[in-house]
Amino acid sequence: MQEDIDARIQSFYTSVFDEHARLTTRSAQGPLEYVRTQEIIREHVSAGTMIDIGGGAGVHARALVDAGYVVEVLDPVSRHVEQARALGLYARVGDARELPFSAGSFDATLLLGPLYHLAAYTDRILALREAARVVGPGGFVFAAGLSRYIAFGQATLGRDVPDPYPGEWVSLAAQGKPADGMRFPAGHFHTAEELASEATAAGLDVIEVVGVEGPAGILLESMVDAGEELSQAALAIARAAADRPGVRDMSAHLIAVARVPGGSGD
Template identity: 30%
Template sequence: MPTSPEGIAELYAKIAENESNRLTNHPMERELTLRAIRQGLASSIDTATSTKRIADVGGGPGKLAFALADEGHHVDLVDLSPDLIYLAKTEQDERASVGNKSLLASITVGNALDMPMLPEGSYDAVLLLGPLYHLLDEAERKKAIENACYLAKPRSGLVFCAFISIEAHLRDIAMRDPARIVEKKDFYTRYLADGRYQKLNESLTAGVQSFHTHSGDIRSFYARYFTDTFDFIELRSTEGILGGGLDAKLVDASSEIVQAWADLLFEKYSTNEEHLGCADHLLAVFRRK
């Protein structure tokens, strides 16, 4: 069964407020993701300007998009959920009302599987930090990345692709409901085979649908489809060794402490293969050829 865009939009309508606060409540995901984007942009062969053009496709309420706009970048935000786009527009309006010039260039409802109404070959970076782990079929994930490639600058544009790890989900159920692995044995046998986490609601439509994977499978996915399109730059985690909410005490910590932990995790614990399974999200970085 392919992914239901309506199901995803309905899910985020229910959890819009939580999604708006998610990166505040997970500071390591926020900080390590931003560091990866900054590092990628700093390595760009296009040094004509420090202001980069970024497409955030599936960027939700725009928390990372606004953070990048605060750093002076031109950012276009696209998301499938009208509710999350409404939150982004609300923040945009609030910023404009107090004279804050760090605004997004555009905010649009759109689907990563359809070609966003954005200019071809114009972006120094394209962010796919939400769509891929909601796309159940491999063909859909391939299509979303092909669309991102369409937007990226030839020979320099970066594409950042986030995935959720299977290990993260197994860790979470071991902490919250360990009996589930026995009580739903058939479900988890299928899940471990294909990474499709799909739960049907009372109307037998997908209430929850997501795709989880392994680091090795991400590399195999790249090798099957994209060796002629992209260079594989790196694969890193966005929580280091503090996945599963282990960064909770950092939510109320000072900026100095948060940055010190982010520096440590980014430099020491976010790219080594033995640490990738400790994270919730895996971030693959490609450069268009």
């Protein structure tokens, strides 16, 4: 299964979908996701070195470098690596499950894409352990998942309810398993609690799991330009709802903020 997903990732991001546009111009949700993700990272890490695993076209890394961080990008898609290099970033092709870095090479790891492209629990744990391995004791790991609640809503709402109820809908709700035939090469959809559990199983100390875009994010996804007033309202709601159990799952993206054990604060 994962070999098929990996092949679809290459095709999807090379010739179908522009990851750079997703965070900038594709919809009004992209800038909201961008702002909130930057806020979450900078709230916990004020300086230092980072590896952005699955860093896509380098949008987040470029902003962090401009703010004084030292950031390297690693991504499995050559197109993304080329786009990141075009932004003046150091980037290379690589796999989140086998990082080409020695232990403790960075102060923080961004794992903002790989987990939701990995179908197997064992692969997700491996990616999380690798993210932790390359960070020094006490360093941070920011690990993102796609919300199962949002995925289920997008798959089921706005249409008649079939009878019998489709088994793939049940699998999505109960297990986070993507439906067959999706254009997006998804591997898994998380709940906030599950994302925290996986980070803990990988040996990390979870500080919090937060929703990124908030309940209004899905509305902005349907709009190219939401206008300043609505965009600011959505941002305020996203900040207020970020750590509310249940409500945080109404964000399209969830981020587990975790630390590697062994730092001076432990």
